Amino acid sequence: MILENNDFKLDVTSEIGRLRVLLIHSPDSGLGKVVPSKAQDWLFEDIVHLDTMRTGEYDYYVKLLMYFLDPDKIKGKLADIDNPESKRAFFKPDNETFHNSGKVVEIQTLLSDILQQKDIRKKLVAAVCAIEGCTYRLQLQLIDIEPVELAKIFISGSLNDEQMIFAPIPNMIFSRDIGIAINNHMLLNKPAKKARARETLLVKYIFFNHPLFEGYRDNILEIPDTVQHFLRPGEEQEGKTTLEGGDVMMVSPQHLLIGCSERTSVSGANEAIKLLFANNVVEKVTVVKIPHKRDYMHIDTVFTQVKRNVWVLLRSLTIAEPAQDESEPIAWFADKKNKDRPEIVQFRRGKKPKTFGTLEALLDNISQKDLQSTEPTRFIYSGNDEFPFDAREQWTDSCNLLALKEGVVLGYDRNDKTVGAFQKSGFEIIKVQDLLQKFETGELNPQEMTDTLILMPSAELSRARGGFHCMSMPLMRDKVH
Structure with missing residues (x-):
């Protein structure tokens, strides 16, 4: 059965409007096959423990999303879902008890759906095999595999979870990077690293061929390479045309941010x-x-939005000039607070570009001018702006938060100083385990929550070097009024 959502429309006009539909990819078996010798090539910093990541961490994320976006599929069923015999099955698309939500949408489900079309299956198998250098016989073998299993193979790189036929694509968990919804358009990425080529290909086929996006085919934007790029010398030249979704933020209906970064x-x-x-x-x-x-x-590892007038960010990237007490010796780390300052240029159709001196100035302008906040702009700093905790906690994604609605955001439980900064700013702090129980008993209603930081378990997820902003591709949000 092909996934449907009759209420779906591609519509994202902010970072903080109430989330209605998003695209995710729950950890697959390929994450458990990353080896030290290839980790860097596959863009991973560490070796994760797959079962802990799945059942002790990511499953809380999916449960929380379901309560906020699709409560009828989880409310009153939490005890059954948490039963050890069904716990993983509820969240993996290749199992009969998978939730199959049209609001918390799994990439693997959409891939399985389009592979039911024989012509699409042949084309995609050929394209994947070309990228991965497969033999022709393997290509013929893959064409005959049933769609649900074939989708799993494309993502994990393994036949029957045992025989690896090509590399896994462990970064697919970071669904934000493969595309970004901008109003009613979809901007597809152009990844910087070859390790992400297969996931980009799979997502292109999904957006151009799945019935869910049929009404938006003409609104899919693909970034071309520069003219005659194939004549440039070298394969890793600096002029390469690359863009990833973590560097794109839809902050208001007519304003988009794009980061120029490592990727x-x-x-x-x-x-x-x-x-x-x-x-x-x-x-x-x-x-x-x-x-x-x-x-x-x-850029979403450096700042994300919490409310129309509240942002979380790394302050060392916002200071125009380093603060310095001349009576004290210069600390060895002081210089970093100036040399890493961003360059910010705003391009407006039909007008001259304008610049901003600091990130704080830009974000304040967005809050006050674009979103017309009636309150002063406030900033919550990574690690409470205390060295070395600011840098340590930014590394473990203290600034990479996902807003489920304005003021209600998810973050890792390990970033203690940042959590303290949220508390000082008047936010409620609650662990996801406690919150889910309150939802189940009816003590709390997700839609009535305000100004809350939800703490998510993160021992293994944080090793993958991405937070919940990275692990989400919003497709539909309410407008911010």
Whole structure:
């Protein structure tokens, strides 16, 4: 049965409007097959324990999403879902008891759906085999595998969970990076690393062929490479056209942010701006150029939005000039607070570009001008702006939060100083385990919650180097009024 959602429309106009539909990918067996010798090539920092990540961490994420987005499929069923015999089955698409939600949508489900079409199956098998250098006989073998199993193979890289036929794509858990919804358009990514080529291909086929997106085929934007790019020398040249979704934020109906980072090039940002303006998708695009460092990777590792007037961010990237007491010796780490300062340029259709001196100035402008906040803009800083906790906690995604609705965000439980900063700012703090029980008993209603940081278990997820903003591709949000 092909996944349906009769209420679906592609519509994202902010980072904080109430979330209605999102695309995720729960951890697959490929994550459990990352080996140390290939971890860097596959863009992983560490070796994760798959079962803990699945059943002790990510499953809380999916349960929470279901209570907020599709409560009829989970309310009153939590005890059965938590039964050891069914716990994993509820969340994996290849099992009969999978939730199959049309609001908390699994990439693997959509892939299985389109593979039911024989012509699509043949084309996609051929494309995957071309990328992965498979033999022709293996290509013929894959065409004859039934769709649900074939989707699993494409993602995990393994036949029957045993024989690996090509590399896994462990980064697919970070669904944000493969595309971004901008109003009623979808901007597909152009990844910086070859390790993400297969997931990009799979997602292209999904958006262009799944019935869920049939009404939006003409609104899918693909970033072209620069003219005659194939004539440029070298394979890793700096001028390469790349863009990943973690560097793209839809902050208001007519304003998009694009980060230039380790993963998104200036050329990629330029090509995206041309496409967006040519198709009248937005009126202005602000480019935020951050240092090309693994510490940051994407702009959503440096800041995310909590409310229309509240942002969480790494303060060391916002200070225009380093604060310094001349009576004290200069600390060895002080210089970093100035040298990593971003460059920020805003492009507006038909007008001259304008610049911002700091991230705080840009974010304040968004809150006050674009979102017309009636309250002053406030900033919550990673690690409570205390060295070395600011850098340590940013590394474990203290700034990478997902808003389920305005003021209600998810973050990792390990970032203690940042949690303290949220408390000082008047936010309620609650562990997801306690929250789910309160939802189940009716003590709390998800839709009535305000100003809350929900703490998620994170021992293994944080090893993968991405937070819940990375692990979500919003497809539909309510407008912020």
